[in-house]
Amino acid sequence: MSTFTLSCPVPRVARDHVSLGHGSGGKLSAELMREVFLPAFRNDTLERLEDQATLSIGNTRIAMTTDSFVVKPLFFPGGDIGSLAVHGTVNDLAMGGATPLFLSVAYIIEEGLPMDTLRRITESLGRAAAACGVQVVTGDTKVVDKGSGDGLFINSTGLGVMPEGVNLSAGRARPGDAVILSGFIGDHGVAILAEREGLEFESPVQSDSAPLHTLVQDMLRTTHAIRCMRDPTRGGVSSSLNEIAAQSRVGIELHEEAIPIREEVRGACEMLGLDPLYVANEGKLLAIVDPAIADELVAVMREHPLGRDARRIGTVKTSDPGWVTLRTLLGTTRIVDMLAGDQLPRIC
Amino acid sequence: MRYIDEYRDPKIAQALVDRIHARVTKPWVLMEICGGQTHTLMRYGIDELIPSQVELVHGPGCPVCVTPIEVVDKAVEIASRPDVIFVSYGDMLRVPGTKSDLFRVKAMGGDVRIAYSPMEAVKIAQSNPTRKVVFFGIGFETTAPANAMAVWKARELGLKNFSELVSHVLVPPAIRLLLNSPHNRVQGFIAPGHVCTIMGYWQYKGLVEEFRVPIVVGGFEPVDLLEAILMLVTQLEAGQAKVENQYGRSVDYQGNGPAQMLVEEVFEVADRKWRGIGAIPASGLRLRPEFAAYDAEKIFGVEAMEAAEPPECISALVLQGLKKPVDCPAFACQCTPEHPLGAPMVSNEGACAAYYQYRRHAASMVCVS
Amino acid sequence: MCLAVPGKLVETQSISDSRLGVVQFGGIKRSVFLDFVPEAQVGDYVLVHVGFAISRLDEEEAHRTYELLEHIGMLETEDPAFQGESTVSAAVGAIRADDAIH
Numbered sequence: 001m002s003t004f005t006l007s008c009p010v011p012r013v014a015r016d017h018v019s020l021g022h023g024s025g026g027k028l029s030a031e032l033m034r035e036v037f038l039p040a041f042r043n044d045t046l047e048r049l050e051d052q053a054t055l056s057i058g059n060t061r062i063a064m065t066t067d068s069f070v071v072k073p074l075f076f077p078g079g080d081i082g083s084l085a086v087h088g089t090v091n092d093l094a095m096g097g098a099t100p101l102f103l104s105v106a107y108i109i110e111e112g113l114p115m116d117t118l119r120r121i122t123e124s125l126g127r128a129a130a131a132c133g134v135q136v137v138t139g140d141t142k143v144v145d146k147g148s149g150d151g152l153f154i155n156s157t158g159l160g161v162m163p164e165g166v167n168l169s170a171g172r173a174r175p176g177d178a179v180i181l182s183g184f185i186g187d188h189g190v191a192i193l194a195e196r197e198g199l200e201f202e203s204p205v206q207s208d209s210a211p212l213h214t215l216v217q218d219m220l221r222t223t224h225a226i227r228c229m230r231d232p233t234r235g236g237v238s239s240s241l242n243e244i245a246a247q248s249r250v251g252i253e254l255h256e257e258a259i260p261i262r263e264e265v266r267g268a269c270e271m272l273g274l275d276p277l278y279v280a281n282e283g284k285l286l287a288i289v290d291p292a293i294a295d296e297l298v299a300v301m302r303e304h305p306l307g308r309d310a311r312r313i314g315t316v317k318t319s320d321p322g323w324v325t326l327r328t329l330l331g332t333t334r335i336v337d338m339l340a341g342d343q344l345p346r347i348c
Numbered sequence: 349m350r351y352i353d354e355y356r357d358p359k360i361a362q363a364l365v366d367r368i369h370a371r372v373t374k375p376w377v378l379m380e381i382c383g384g385q386t387h388t389l390m391r392y393g394i395d396e397l398i399p400s401q402v403e404l405v406h407g408p409g410c411p412v413c414v415t416p417i418e419v420v421d422k423a424v425e426i427a428s429r430p431d432v433i434f435v436s437y438g439d440m441l442r443v444p445g446t447k448s449d450l451f452r453v454k455a456m457g458g459d460v461r462i463a464y465s466p467m468e469a470v471k472i473a474q475s476n477p478t479r480k481v482v483f484f485g486i487g488f489e490t491t492a493p494a495n496a497m498a499v500w501k502a503r504e505l506g507l508k509n510f511s512e513l514v515s516h517v518l519v520p521p522a523i524r525l526l527l528n529s530p531h532n533r534v535q536g537f538i539a540p541g542h543v544c545t546i547m548g549y550w551q552y553k554g555l556v557e558e559f560r561v562p563i564v565v566g567g568f569e570p571v572d573l574l575e576a577i578l579m580l581v582t583q584l585e586a587g588q589a590k591v592e593n594q595y596g597r598s599v600d601y602q603g604n605g606p607a608q609m610l611v612e613e614v615f616e617v618a619d620r621k622w623r624g625i626g627a628i629p630a631s632g633l634r635l636r637p638e639f640a641a642y643d644a645e646k647i648f649g650v651e652a653m654e655a656a657e658p659p660e661c662i663s664a665l666v667l668q669g670l671k672k673p674v675d676c677p678a679f680a681c682q683c684t685p686e687h688p689l690g691a692p693m694v695s696n697e698g699a700c701a702a703y704y705q706y707r708r709h710a711a712s713m714v715c716v717s
Numbered sequence: 718m719c720l721a722v723p724g725k726l727v728e729t730q731s732i733s734d735s736r737l738g739v740v741q742f743g744g745i746k747r748s749v750f751l752d753f754v755p756e757a758q759v760g761d762y763v764l765v766h767v768g769f770a771i772s773r774l775d776e777e778e779a780h781r782t783y784e785l786l787e788h789i790g791m792l793e794t795e796d797p798a799f800q801g802e803s804t805v806s807a808a809v810g811a812i813r814a815d816d817a818i819h
Contacts, residue, residue, distance in 0.1 A: 329358050
């Protein structure tokens with residue numbers, strides 16, 4: 001037998017085509033950002049890689065964000081692509097502490113989409129915007145050949161105003177900080193999957209799609225000792241926390257028994273071999289805060305309908321910088337790695 | 349959740365850990381066969397809880413990892429054809445073939461779909477009579493009955509557009525190969541509980557008698573694996589070598605009769621190449637000649653496709669339990685889940701993926717490239 | 718790939734030659750083929766793999782084993798040598814040479 005050399009000569013498949021994994025919010029997405037987008041669009045604001053961009057125009061600080069929605073199916077328990085578009089964009093602004101004011105809405109419609117579907121989605125979008133106190137002030141419509149789209153894609157850009165003294169950033173987490181989660185995870189991803197796969201629930205799981213800006217406002221009224229906030233959408237809690245750990249160069253340790261998951265969501269995840277830490281949420285937020293005010297903040301969050309199940313799930317540490325770790329039920333520690341590709345495609 | 353939560357109880361787990369510590373007086377090398385078991389061990393850090401004298405090495409129980417490169421190439425070839433809907437278990441999508449993988453075929457416009465059950469592929473065939481539907485039938489003995497049922501039902505329904513690309517592997521021949529290898533260090537095995545749910549554990553009696561190595565059938569939750577480890581260590585410390593069954597709630601001696609019968613009707617034993625290990629005689633399953641009309645290899649003329657298996661790949665050493673993933677210089681450097689060099693990094697149950705996902709912060713690595 | 722999940726059989730139906738069932742996994746239900754578990758009845762727990770029930774869980778066996786394990790768990794916590802933080806080091810430190818476990 002020949003001696004084994006320790007290099008594996010299996011050829012590496014060249015990454016010369018975009019795959020679904022590039023849109024999943026995990027490592028491949030980050031790779032795309034690093035290798036294709038940042039080099040082309042060099043500027044300080046973009047390089048901060050926050051969920052929204054804070055811009056100064058004269059003496060006013062404006063927050064701007066853009067988001068595209070390609071969820072399949074268009075209608076799901078707890079929402080539709082229209083309301084999702086509003087909530088998603090509003091939340092991106094809210095995570096920076098901004099007050100959302102205006103939205104643009106651009107439709108890319110596939111030829112043949114029933115007019116009734118378009119109407120229902122648009123009405124839902126309008127209702128969601130009104131409920132958030134934001135106005136849809138500009139938009140665009142394109143129609144593509146049948147087969148070139150998937151019913152409907154929506155892009156939305158949001159503008160808001162950044163209040164004085166608010167300076168949230170994924171780079172501000174410090175060892176000792178508390179990690180707070182606003183409620184049950186995995187609802188949205190599982191609701192979408194259930195719709196697609198025909199999973200039957202005893203009590204159907206609804207998407208948690210909701211606008212978080214009023215919850216955020218309550219939180220900011222209580223304290224400014226919040227370092228940053230993220231809404232864990234694609235890639236779940238894991239992606240958001242991994243981004244923060246990387247940008248702040250800290251470790252983040254979570255406690256398995258503290259993480260709130262609905263029984264139905266757990267069942268679906270067990271059955272399909274999914275880890276809820278990677279499943280998308282559309283109405284939850286993570287906040288990294290000064291530990292001194294953590295308990296008070298959780299109490300304030302629980303007064304808000306979208307924060308009833310808020311709790312502390314972990315701590316920022318100096319050890320294992322750049323990594324998110326989980327203290328398991330058995331007391332051992334493992335890492336919560338960033339998703340490589342796709343757990344569930346077309347989730348938001 | 350019943351039958352899951354109880355077997356994750358931290359108090360019971362700790363008690364078993366304590367017992368293992370109390371029992372062990374010498375170093376022992378144990379191997380768990382199934383990738384799902386490897387995953388649990390890594391995920392719960394069980395290897396960190398047991399005494400350091402008990403070394404766990406990870407066996408080739410990941411059917412995705414051991415699927416030969418040429419089978420992946422055949423899948424890619426078939427899936428690339430415009431009239432084909434290629435349906436596969438999700439795990440196979442990113443396994444690298446010689447030049448491509450199913451994910452890439454999908455990215456380039458191929459109709460590649462993920463299914464949770466082979467019966468979904470049968471349904472797809474029924475709803476798409478003008479397209480050829482091919483199901484990628486891989487797996488160990490656990491999955492063979494389901495894959496067999498898909499072919500059986502397709503025949504019952506008179507479907508003319510359904511076929512399976514079959515690449516099944518069997519566990520006992522792999523254990524025999526490992527035990528026969530001059531490099532073997534494994535002194536006790538945890539047999540895969542779900543394979544044994546189908547097959548029973550009668551097959552291990554012969555192995556245990558011939559090689560005098562204890563084998564315990566184990567489940568997949570932390571308490572199951574700790575109990576199985578305790579049972580193995582107890583035998584080893586007492587100089588015993590017998591087959592025991594930890595997973596009694598699901599496994600019995602004979603196994604699942606109806607499932608075995610169907611597998612016997614649809615498949616026959618064949619020689620098979622295991623990626624990273626080589627050819628093992630009588631270690632796989634293929635469709636019987638009566639089911640030739642459902643055999644994708646024959647229908648698409650890919651039977652003769654071969655691929656060069658690089659003999660020096662470290663996947664072989666990892667799959668045989670001779671090296672740990674962290675021993676590979678490419679681990680987490682050139683070889684990551686996004687850019688996998690070998691199958692154990694891609695499959696959810698592969699040892700490399702498990703280490704990468706749960707452990708790599710602890711490994712001190714200097715990337716040389 | 719060997720992912721098999723236990724669930725409770727809550728419904729059965731015969732459709733042509735197949736026996737199908739509905740299995741409940743902690744709050745969600747899924748349609749499952751019962752061809753390999755002809756003996757399974759409503760109320761039984763089954764193990765499901767890729768849409769097929771592959772075994773009927775032996776409740777008595779599970780109960781017996783579980784009680785034994787629970788007993789071990791309780792024994793350990795009652796033992797003064799194992800009081801306090803149950804970490805690996807504590808356990809190792811508390812091992813008694815004459816531990817008569819068989």
